[in-house]
Amino acid sequence: MSLESLPDGHEPEGKEIFLDTSIHCSRLKGSLFTERIDRVLRMFRWVGTSTYTKVEFGNVVLANAEYYLRKLNELGSLDKTLSFIGNVLQHHQHRSKVTWSFNLLLSYGGDEPQRTERAKASLRRLLKLGTSYVERGCDKPLADGTCCSWARKAVHRGPSGQLIWKTPTCKRTAKVCSLDDFFVQHRGVFGRIKEAIDALPDEKRTSQLASFSEVIGKAAVDPGMLLDYKTGCRRLADAIIAVDSYVSNYKNLFSQNEKESGVLCDLLHQVFYYLPPNPERGVLIQPPTS
Amino acid sequence: MMTGSIELGFKRDVTQSEQRELPALANSLAIGSGASGPTPDTISTPRDTGTGTGVERPQARRRLAGSPQPKLPPSRVLHGSYAYLTECLDCLERATGEDDVVLKENALSQFNIALTELWDYHPHREEQFAEAINMLQNIFVGRSLADFDDAQLLAVYDCVRQLREEQVWDDAVLNEITERLLEADIDVFRELA
Numbered sequence: 001m002s003l004e005s006l007p008d009g010h011e012p013e014g015k016e017i018f019l020d021t022s023i024h025c026s027r028l029k030g031s032l033f034t035e036r037i038d039r040v041l042r043m044f045r046w047v048g049t050s051t052y053t054k055v056e057f058g059n060v061v062l063a064n065a066e067y068y069l070r071k072l073n074e075l076g077s078l079d080k081t082l083s084f085i086g087n088v089l090q091h092h093q094h095r096s097k098v099t100w101s102f103n104l105l106l107s108y109g110g111d112e113p114q115r116t117e118r119a120k121a122s123l124r125r126l127l128k129l130g131t132s133y134v135e136r137g138c139d140k141p142l143a144d145g146t147c148c149s150w151a152r153k154a155v156h157r158g159p160s161g162q163l164i165w166k167t168p169t170c171k172r173t174a175k176v177c178s179l180d181d182f183f184v185q186h187r188g189v190f191g192r193i194k195e196a197i198d199a200l201p202d203e204k205r206t207s208q209l210a211s212f213s214e215v216i217g218k219a220a221v222d223p224g225m226l227l228d229y230k231t232g233c234r235r236l237a238d239a240i241i242a243v244d245s246y247v248s249n250y251k252n253l254f255s256q257n258e259k260e261s262g263v264l265c266d267l268l269h270q271v272f273y274y275l276p277p278n279p280e281r282g283v284l285i286q287p288p289t290s
Numbered sequence: 291m292m293t294g295s296i297e298l299g300f301k302r303d304v305t306q307s308e309q310r311e312l313p314a315l316a317n318s319l320a321i322g323s324g325a326s327g328p329t330p331d332t333i334s335t336p337r338d339t340g341t342g343t344g345v346e347r348p349q350a351r352r353r354l355a356g357s358p359q360p361k362l363p364p365s366r367v368l369h370g371s372y373a374y375l376t377e378c379l380d381c382l383e384r385a386t387g388e389d390d391v392v393l394k395e396n397a398l399s400q401f402n403i404a405l406t407e408l409w410d411y412h413p414h415r416e417e418q419f420a421e422a423i424n425m426l427q428n429i430f431v432g433r434s435l436a437d438f439d440d441a442q443l444l445a446v447y448d449c450v451r452q453l454r455e456e457q458v459w460d461d462a463v464l465n466e467i468t469e470r471l472l473e474a475d476i477d478v479f480r481e482l483a
Contacts, residue, residue: 028479104479108431117412121424124417126479128461129468133479136472 003262003274003284006040010285012252013271016046018143018245020238021056022256023275024049024134028061028103032279040254040273040283050143050244051151054131055168056237062127062155062165064100069123069163078107078116127163130155143248145186146240149176168234172227179233179240180223189243189268190216196267206259212239242268262286362458367414374411375454377404382447386440394435402430418459422467425478426450429471438476445474 017040026033041047071081085094085101106122109115126133131151135142144151150168158164170176183190197205197213215236219226226232233240238257242264245253254273255261265272265286272286363371381401388394405427412420429446438446449467456463471478 030480034477106428108428117420118424121417121420122428122479125421125425125464125468128421129465132465132469133472136469 003258003272003286005281006273006283006285010043012043014251015044016048016250017041017044017252017254017273018248018250018270019047019049019053019138020241020245020253020255020257020261021053021060023254024053024057024137025060026256026275027137030103033275036275036279036283037254040275044252047138048143048245048248048250049134049138050145050241050248051148052146052237052241052244054134054142054151055148056241057134058131058150058155058165059167060096061100061104061133062130063167064097065104065123065126066155066163066165067097068101068105069120069127072116072120072123073162076116077112078105078119079112081105081119082107124163127155127165130165143244145178145244145247146182147178168229170227170229170233172224172232175227177227179226180219182240182243183219183223183226186243186247187220189246190239191220193239193243193264193267194220196263200263204259204263208238208260209263211235212260215239239264246270361416363415367411368457371408371411371415371419372454374404374408375450378408378450379447379454382443382450385435386443386447391435398430398435402427405430416459418461418464422453422459422464425468425471428480429476429478442474442476445471445476 023037027037068081068085071084072078075081075084082101082105085098085105089097091098104123104126106119107115109118131154150170153166155163155165172180194213194216197209200209212235215226215232216239219232219236226236238260242253242261246268250270252271252273253261253265254275256275256277258274258276261272261274264270266289269288271288274284274286276282276284362368378401381397381404384397385394385401388397405423408423409420409427412423426446426449435443449470452463452467453459468478
């Protein structure tokens with residue numbers, strides 16, 4: 001299991017590739033990312049994803065966009081908002097807000113009021129488009145093994161008209177998806193994931209992988225626990241996406257999560273295309289071990 | 291109306307066969323074909339647990355819950371917006387129809403100028419107007435015609451034409467246009483820092 005540089009003239013296995021949430025998000029990170037993403041996608045005729053990635057996209061991108069729009073309205077100025085994010089927010093506690101401000105707070109226009117207004121207009125547009133952004137970058141239909149209900153929800157308006165992305169609040173007491181059934185149906189695959197994670201040496205078992213193993217263990221006894229978003233579904237997110245891609249017969253997966261996706265792809269016999277943050281590394285590929 | 295995508299086909303094989311027809315300005319001031327108005331709300335019920343087929347069901351476009359219905363702008367504003375949108379269409383036609391590179395670039399420059407004029411109307415229009423014009427301007431900032439292929443320019447043309455036909459721009463119309471531009475591989479949220 002090792003990553004190597006994607007060679008020119010690389011011939012992929014099959015014509016389909018599956019994108020995880022990190023790639024949808026990176027499509028908003030400018031040309032250093034989009035050019036490399038395009039390079040990989042050009043090799044395939046079908047670009048798929050799962051509905052579950054829409055929820056994660058909302059939790060990352062739309063939640064930050066909502067925050068920036070709120071700050072712009074509160075401070076009334078793009079400069080002040082950028083200054084607030086750069087100088088007031090504790091960066092170690094708000095890394096995501098700082099990082100995404102470089103991608104989502106567009107600075108364009110003549111004077112400060114106009115730049116502020118344009119920044120608000122761009123954020124409103126992104127929020128109103130919502131998770132459809134994910135769909136439009138992929139071929140349809142999307143994999144929907146979990147019948148994720150939240151993926152069908154849009155950004156909505158609050159009492160005073162503000163645009164709000166709401167993080168899922170799903171509870172097992174009000175079942176709105178089929179995640180528990182999905183787990184039961186593919187219990188064997190999830191079991192193999194747990195076994196593989198447990199067999200990893202400590203230095204390779206990241207906290208996220210350890211969390212997958214723990215949740216799979218609990219779900220094996222009580223699949224309904226997955227329906228509670230915070231303690232079940234959310235903690236298993238990337239594994240759910242990986243299994244959804246596997247049972248939809250995707251042989252190739254594209255992600256920015258090196259450690260987790262590397263392990264999952266190897267286990268599920270998928271080719272892992274990895275987009276490292278540093279553009280000097282280009283795109284890396286991990287063929288499945290035989 | 292051009293649809294811009296095929297639900298179950300390869301997205302990159304979509305062709306756009308629509309003929310360009312510019313209705314006369316006189317006809318269009320009676321704007322409001324109603325063809326792209328708000329679609330029925332399809333918010334899921336709490337017990338809706340999907341089809342279990344393993345693939346996502348297609349769903350109708352919906353308005354944001356709680357979105358106010360945009361008000362009709364003053365007629366002079368509508369008239370002015372319409373005139374500049376018509377100019378935008380004319381510029382895009384020339385940008386795609388000309389063979390001469392200089393003339394094509396000139397047409398794109400004039401398109402950008404018309405968008406700037408349109409932006410000046412935004413204080414008098416619904417918030418979606420500012421979103422749409424800002425988005426169109428962002429696409430072309432610091433870029434030349436060489437950065438776009440004809441299919442992309444045609445997608446922009448179709449979007450501008452749809453906007454011209456809509457009397458009031460609501461979220462459903464704007465989402466439709468944004469999605470169509472994204473489907474044409476136009477980066478509508480590109481970084482501008």
